[in-house]
Amino acid sequence: MHWRKSILTLAMAGALVACQGESSGSDGGTQPPPSDAGEDAGVDAGVDAGVEDGGVDAGTDAGAVYTATVSAAAARADSRLACFKGNGEPECNLRLYQVMVEAFVDADSTADYNTGYGTSHHKGDLQGIINSLDAIKATGVNALWLTPIFTSVPVSGQDDWASRLDATGYFASDYFNVDPKFGTNARLKELVEGAHARGLYVFLDGVFGHYKVNASDYTSPLGRKLSTTGQQGGTGRAAVYPADLDFFKEVATHWVTEYKVDGWRLDQAAQVPVQYWDDLRTAVASAAADVSYTNAAGQIVHPLGYMVAEIWSGPNDIASNGYGTTASPALLSAFDFPMRTSLVQTLAVEESGTGNRAARNLQAGYQNQLAYPAHAMPNLMLTNHDLVRFGDLLQRGALAEPQDSAWWARHKAAFSVMAEYSGPITLYYGDEVGQELPGFAAREDNATCAVRGVCDDHVSRTSALVEGIPTTVGAPATVLSPAQADLRHHVASLMALRDAHPALANGSRTHIYADDNVFIDRKDKGADNVLYVLNAKATPAVITVAGTAIGSGGALVALLGGTDVALSEGHHAIALKPFEGRFFDIASPTAEGPQTGPGGGLSGQGPLARCDAPTVDGLGPLGKELFIRGSYVGGDNFGATPANRRFAYKGDNIYQVVVNEPAVTAYTFKFASADWSTELAVSGSAPVVIASEQPMSLAAGPGKESSLAIPEAGNYVFSFRINATNNGGELMVSKCP
Structure with a gap:
């Protein structure tokens, strides 16, 4: 795909998507991210096929758990109006959990859509999310993102395709009230208060670039109305700027001041001309500064005011349409779609089916960030409601099935990359238990996929699997399989590790080495120095790395189970199981820091x-x-x-x-x-x-x-x-x- 979302094709009768709808270029390929920084002679990353893994299956964790302690950086975030970059490093430890409301959990039989895209029950509601808050918190996240919850009012004579679109919430009619098919305004307040009491921020989904054709019938509390002159397609209409700016500023601030929500995920942010994002962001920050709530620690805090853009494009378009410039900043954060592509290309396949690439492809993904201005804070996800789940991508690439240990090991490897990532990250519901649409890879049929519910852009909208919570009213409580429970436990351990070590979420990153099999980074934040080592392939490996290359003058202390690694004759020998990501505290960092060797010149010969x-x-x-x-x-x-x-x-x-x-x-x-x-x-x-x-x-x-x-x-x-x-x-x- 070429990343681009169309403005109104989603609203056309018979549209096959609820929120994505990228246009395809001639080659149709997902654009992978840019280049590797090269290899370092100080590292011997040879794979030793004869190394034993100690009898531990690649898909298990041996019960390791990391106890969470709230880092100083995470505590400070409560009192700030937004995540930002300080001294060139991110200052944000957000770990979002995305919920597709209509597909998640049904706990209120009076609030059902009973239609929608994907294979879920289409009965999800706010009460189902409230019932799941403890389980969501237990995954190790600290924030909740809800897909749109505002009222979508049917137009006369609309068909089921339009009703399915209504169920997504992405073409709203009334921006100031909760859709009764999801719940009530009072129920949303209960949800937000319950989340805050558990230490979870709450973000709503802001659709400020398009709306339903009847949205102009609904007046804001301050008497504003939306324009009626934007391009129309089906039941949707494009917003017009600056005509609609004040209306959407009122929307963006209303839910902060009246409901204490902590900010917004911004749908199709490129539809809003970039110069107006500063107005919207500033309005949200001002609203957040004027209200407060009591957090889980009993502190009086302001809503966070974080805003993250969805822009389906390459890094340069994300910069120009979302971040703006250093001189004229627009938004501060956007989803890192290019890095997500690099991640799935490396440990699975991308949606096109190509992938299983070399470990060095991860460094190519990070290099995309060279295109962003200094204030940019990308947000990395593995899946969202428009993408194919990681597990289904494993099936598409014929790499693993749920009964294979590699299925679970590859999931753990992918989450380890997210744990190492500097800046905010987003988990999509169900990925933490390896959820998939059974048999998806064999069921593709683009001619009828919308009817059968297996389109790429909504295949991940499956009914939720939440431990201890019935998925629908009257159903038995969900019981995870041992493998699902093990993955969820591992994800929680990674999130706790990320919370306890500010170098991971907020540190500077030094790329040490990458080749076909192995990827090595060092993360630093003050006295917190962490080494991340990943084996991206199916063969056990022993990595011999010079202490000088990683800036280590002593032992490497294992942070997620496993054994510490001594410094012997100036080198560390790190054993890795297939698809294993390991984190180490550099116990004795050298004053010189990592010495990765001189880079190659930029001018060639011949x-x-x-x-x-x-x-x-x-x-x-x-x-x-x-x-x-x-x-x-x-x-x-x-x-x-x-x-x-x-x-x-x-x-x-x-x-x-x-x-x-x-x-x-x-x-x-x-x-x-x-x-x-x-x-x-x-x-x-x-x-x-x-x-x-x-x-x-x-x-x-x-x-x-x-x-x-x-x-x-x-x-x-x-x-x-x-x-x-x-x-x-x-x-x-x-x-x-």
């Missing part, structure tokens, strides 16, 4: 590095023009073929174009013709290593892009040498002298 090669007449052996097509600024998410990124033929089967990169950035790309009849990228969709000649191959179809990180501004030559059969060759990106 004919592919020339920036002044003369152009030869003609189109060369390919017989057609090729362009750099990608997610760069001005690239229209792979849609554009700009002249300043068109290759010229240089002779000897070499094609080149010199591109000015005016700032540090990151993006994904292919070398492709205008009609997509030829598509080329680094072989295996590996990231570009600047100044290195890399193998190139055909890259037709989704998920075959390569990623690139530009670490400094300047002119770069993009070159490729096509082979004799026109199906591969070599490529290079090199900085011009």
Whole structure:
């Protein structure tokens, strides 16, 4: 997919989605994130197939648990109006738990939709969430995000497709009242107060870019009405700015002042012109400063005021449409869709079915953040209501089934990546127990998927599995299987670890090493120094790493069970089971810190590095023009073929174009013709290593892009040498002298 959500196709009769609806480009691929920072000679990451795992199955945790202690950073967050970046590091330990309201738990038989997208009971309500608050808290999260709860009023003659859309809440009519099919205003207040009493923040879903066609019939408490001139499609209408700005400012502040909610998740945030996000964010911050509530510790605090944007695009569009610029900040946080793609590509497959990539692909994901301004605080999720669950992606890639130990081990590995991530994170209900739609991979049929409930964009909207809570009125209480309970326990341990070690959520990240199998990072926040090591493959590994490489002068103390690792002759030997992520306290950090070795230069050698090669007449052996097509600024998410990124033929089967990169950035790309009849990228969709000649191959179809990180501004030559059969060759990106 090309990340883009359409504005109103969701409201059309017969629409197949309730909230996503991305448009597809010619290649249809999910754009993977940019490049690896390279490898370090101080680490020997060889896989030792002969290493025993001590008889512990890869899918078990051996009962390790980490006891939560509230860190100083987490305690301070209560008194701030929003998560922000201080001294270049995140200051936010939010761990959100997303609930799809109509699909979650049914506990009120008077509040049912009885229709909707996906395979759930379609009877979910606020009372079901209230009943589940203790279980939600037990997963280790500290915040709750509800999909839209505002009233959607049927229009005359609407069909079931429109009613299904109403059930999602994403096309509301009355923004100032709870939909009676979810509950009441009083019930929402009960939910918010109950969550706050348990130490959970509450975030509502703000849809400020579109609404139902009859929304203008409902006047705000201050007498405002929505416009009626925006583009209409089906039962939906686009908002108009600035005409609708004051109305949505009133919406955004009303629920903070009257219900003490802690902020907003912002649906399709790119629909709101970026300059108006500062107005909305400032209004929410001001409202939060004017009210307070008593938190779980008995402290009087303000609502947090956090706002996080959903922008389905590459990093450059997320920056321009969400974050704004350093000089003119818009929003402070947005979901990290590019990093999520890198995560599932590495430990499962992305929605296109491509994946099971090298561990170094995680570093490529992190490099996307080079495209963001300094104030940006990305939020990482594994799944949401528009995406395929991680377990179903494992099935799609034929990587594991629920009866396999690798199913559970890969889940634990994915959650370990989230635990290591700097900034807020979001868990989707059911992922913490490995929930899936049974047989999903074998049931795909795009022609009838909306009727059968197995579309990609709502396959994850399944009835909830909450330990000890009946999923529907009158049903027996849910009892998790041992494997489900074990995964949930492991997730809670990771969240407690994250809470206790501010370096994880709020620390600076130093990338130590990555290769096909292993990924190593160091996280630092003051005196808290944590080493994260992941084995992303199915073979046990022993990683030998120099103490100087990670800045360790003594033992590594295991933080989630397992044995400590001594420093012996200047090295640590770390044993890892398949798909195991381990965390260590660096007990004796060196004054010098990690010494990862010098990075490679940005200017290469040889004919592919020339920036002044003369152009030869003609189109060369390919017989057609090729362009750099990608997610760069001005690239229209792979849609554009700009002249300043068109290759010229240089002779000897070499094609080149010199591109000015005016700032540090990151993006994904292919070398492709205008009609997509030829598509080329680094072989295996590996990231570009600047100044290195890399193998190139055909890259037709989704998920075959390569990623690139530009670490400094300047002119770069993009070159490729096509082979004799026109199906591969070599490529290079090199900085011009």
